Amino acid sequence: MARLIVLGGGVSGHTTATFAKKWLGNDHEVVVVTPNANWNWIPSNIWVGVGQMKKEDVVFPLAPVYAKAGIDYRQALAVSIHPDGKDGSDKPYVTIKYTGQGKEGESEEVEYDYIVNATGPKLNFDATPGLGDGNGQMGPHTVSVCTADHAAHAHSELMNIFEKAKSGDRQKILVGTGHGMCTCQGAAFEYIFNIEHEAKKAGVRDNIDIKWISNESFLGDFGMGGLHMKVGGYVVSSKLFAESLYSERNVPWIIGAHVNKVEEGKVHYELLDGTMGEEEFDFAMLIPPFSGVGLKAYDKAGEDITSKVFNPAGFMKVDGDYNPKPYEEWKAADWPRTYQNPDYSNMFAAGIAFAPPHIISKPMKSVNGTPINPTPPRTGMPSGIIGKAVAHSVVDLIKHGDNAKLHEASMAEMGAACVASAGKGIFDGQAAAMTVYPVVPDFEKYPGTGRDTDYTFGEIGLAGHWIKHILHHLFIYKAKLKPGWTLIPE
Amino acid sequence: MADTKAKEEELNFTKEQFSLTMIPGKFARFLRNCVIFQFIRFIIINVKMIIVVQKSH
Ligand SMILES: Cc1cc2nc3c(=O)[nH]c(=O)nc-3n(C[C@H](O)[C@H](O)[C@H](O)COP(=O)(O)OP(=O)(O)OC[C@H]3O[C@@H](n4cnc5c(N)ncnc54)[C@H](O)[C@@H]3O)c2cc1C
Secondary structure, three states: OOEEEEEOOOHHHHHHHHHHHHHHHHHOEEEEEEOOOEEEOHHHHHHHHOOOOOHHHHEEEHHHHHHHHOOEEEEEEEEEEEOOOEOOEOOOEEEEEEOOOOOOOOEEEEEOOEEEEOOOOEEOHHHOOOOEOOOOOEOOOOEOOOOHHHHHHHHHHHHHHHHHHHOOOOEEEEEEEOOOOOOOHHHHHHHHHHHHHHHHHOOOHHHEEEEEEOOOOOOOOOOOOOOEEEEOOEEEEHHHHHHHHHHHOOOOEEOOEEEEEEEOOEEEEEEOOOOEEEEEOOEEEEEOOEEOOOOEEEOOOOOEOHHHHEOOOOOEOOOOOOOOOOHHHOOHHHOOOOOEOOOOOOEEEOHHHEOOOOOOOOOOEOOOOOEOOOOOOOOHHHHHHHHHHHHHHHHHHHHHOOOOOOOOOOOOOOOEEEEEEEOOOOOOOEEEEEEEOOOOOOOOOOOOOOOOOOOOEEEEEHHHHHHHHHHHHHHHHHHOOOOOHHHOOO | OOOOOOOHHHHHHHOHHHOOOOOOOHHHHHHHHOHHHHHHHHHHHHHHHHHHHHHHO
């Protein structure tokens, strides 16, 4: 009997664990180590952040789902990986520290045959002074929508702002990224337009100034270097598409900005041209930069081999081409295909936890030398697809031995579908529905835009809202492993 | 006094940052919320997304 341990029960890890267990059956063990008691459909946190959904609508408890699936669920944080075992045993293991199940604070060593790291991002608030509280958590000056709890808190703060605006007190809202190296602009983009929509609905829009701040060098970069899409018979840059959305809604922007300090009611930032600026706010939602979750790795002798297994940002090295090279030489082939660690063939990473070979957007530095560019997004669809491909590979390795062919899921050969709502109504508000194919541009295959413009498109309208509603219910249904769940694609 | 012919969507062009962008007019905005038109787009977008999903697996 082989044991697969999946670290992280989020979008990617949950996909890996559930498919692996389904395919392996009871002949082998699947263990999930994750600190959270609930699964969260993160995209709908945006609606929690404007009060259109409650936290309970976007989460459900993992324990009964894993019990039904026959998955061994340990509510714990993975702390360190020991891929060579320890003195007296060659068996690899992981050390974990419980966060629930009545064993809070207890540590344990769990042996494995295969391990998948799907621990997602650490929300690195402390990378920007004042954005964090100095202890790794969100600071007191801004809000976030990255977790369901954060989003519920953001909503209550937003309601205070709306109340003040109602009573005639002019308010200022700032939304965007809280550091020069952030990703996930799409979430902030969706949140700002939901706020704008709700402010209109509440009749307070005229008394609220709403502004965007981000590290993108142009609006619509989204960490993918922008995209060209077919709209109204033209092939246009996402810059035009995004600028139009902001202009239509009277939302000015500050771009190419590295937020370097946050204080009560004020951010300080540096722009690509080297100038320094300040922006005041009454309410700010700033996405923190992401890093790896800080897993350590040790060899048999107990020597720290973290830098061998993880990149400096804490993401796990896999089969990407990590040789540094200039932007002009970046290729689609640099991107990983199997997500297998080069040193340990029984170790994989999926979702945000894998180390990208480089960013996707054009690298930028301010004239002072500060890097200001989005880091690559690994959104829900790629995270799910990678999680499933990795599950497939591990299952084949277990069933057919070490020579089994690994499954591939390169982000340079995979698309992503995104729906950014502006409101939640069935008959009011509008969403931007977008697909991009492939996520990582391939200029050899698609000279010109780097992408297939037959499958890279964006449009705005109610239809996107309906799709977002359907995705919300469909993915929660799937994650609960309800009948037919395997038929729903990632 | 000269007649003013203000169009709601054109007012934002007076702001410098928005002046070089494109802002949808009345008809484009109508289509975005027209249930019949959006139902057709819903089908088309879904088909396109399903193709992208299939190509990605
Ligand atoms: C507000 C917001 C809106 C978004 N909207 C969209 C959208 O509309 N469409 C889209 O495609 N994507 C969206 N995304 C991105 C999407 O949520 C991510 O791409 C996806 O969640 C990544 O999956 P993951 O499994 O890598 O990470 P996660 O889903 O974050 O899962 C990581 C898991 O690992 C656990 N973990 C952390 N540390 C440890 C540890 N030490 N040991 C064990 N487990 C650990 C975490 O608790 C978590 O359960 C959005 C993201 C945000 C923040």
